[in-house]
């Protein structure tokens with residue numbers, strides 16, 4: 001997941017460079033960024049859940065890592081000099097001219113990569129649940145997310161530097177670097193499959209069969225989950241919150257460049273502290289949640305902090321051009337991005353029956369992916385619409401796009417408040433510690 005998250009954001013600090021080098025407009029960049037989730041939205045993620053439950057973590061993890069490598073190599077080829085001037089590029093350039101041929105092929109690669117990445121996300125959750133059952137599962141999930149966030153910090157640090165390491169600067173170098181890391185990730189997962197097989201042997205065949213049948217995906221479960229009010233509240237909170245985080249991450253470096261009048265590298269150097277804050281706090285909050293609870297309150301606080309930060313980027317940073325205020329908003333956003341994931345994902349088992357859990361995670365990811373696919377496209381359009389005639393990628397006004405992100409935060413906050421109110425009435429245990437076993441257990445099979 002470390003290398004996957006690095007690959008996801010390798011181009012994020014390079015928006016203005018790819019615009020200069022390959023002619024990708026903000027709109028084209030938005031389409032490319034949204035492509036990561038498109039196939040998942042059109043059902044791949046549901047299929048991925050079925051494959052995972054039928055074939056297990058070893059097969060699905062290897063498949064998902066292979067898909068990531070294949071997608072990465074297509075994207076690498078699309079942005080490389082090798083692709084320039086080929087018949088394929090000329091043909092891709094000949095239709096939907098707003099989107100250059102290189103952006104179209106890169107988007108296709110990113111779509112395939114995105115299938116692998118989300119499939120890996122579900123597989124890793126299931127593998128962690130298997131390996132840490134009855135142990136520190138929330139802490140393990142927190143650490144996994146923290147490692148992935150460190151990858152984002154690392155890539156925001158090195159991506160512009162790798163691009164500048166050749167003359168003229170090129171997006172190919174950082175993308176090639178991350179593609180090589182993904183190949184190492186695939187090898188690492190293959191090693192893990194041997195360890196997992198060993199664990200199965202140690203657990204004994206019966207226990208494994210029992211664990212797997214518990215989580216088997218049934219199509220009828222999808223109907224039960226979709227009928228649950230609670231599922232929709234959690235899924236809406238998730239899609240709204242994450243749509244104001246991951247898509248923002250794509251545009252953040254350029255937003256800082258435009259607001260502060262700084263270079264790509266300087267902007268990335270500021271923004272990279274966002275995932276670091278999240279990486280440092282997520283495991284600690286997971287540990288706190290395991291012992292003290294307060295999950296629903298953490299979701300509300302996380303949404304409030306996000307709204308404050310996005311409004312600061314919209315109005316305060318452009319007016320003051322203060323690096324101190326910018327750094328403070330980045331760190332606070334990092335705190336928000338620890339509170340919500342640390343509370344959200346371990347809350348799902350509290351409100352879903354264990355039998356529904358695998359499908360519930362895959363369906364929440366699916367709803368979330370709809371937002372992650374379309375919000376970057378929407379933001380690209382808002383940037384273009386609110387900056388008529390602006391062609392210099394250093395001159396965009398980000399007030400309106402940042403207000404859009406803040407509005408998503410307001411909606412997420414409303415769903416957080418509804419969730420907490422429902423928890424107060426129905427006692428789902430969302431404010432209770434994870435390791436306390438005796439809270440009143442109300443799940444979707446007993447929701448009515």
Ligand SMILES: C[C@H](NC(=O)[C@@H](N)CCCCN)C(=O)O
Nearest residue numbers: 008117118121145246341365368
């Ligand atoms: C665990 C959670 N991951 C997700 O929500 C993924 N569905 C989206 C990952 C986006 C990067 N491709 C998280 O990272 O908090």
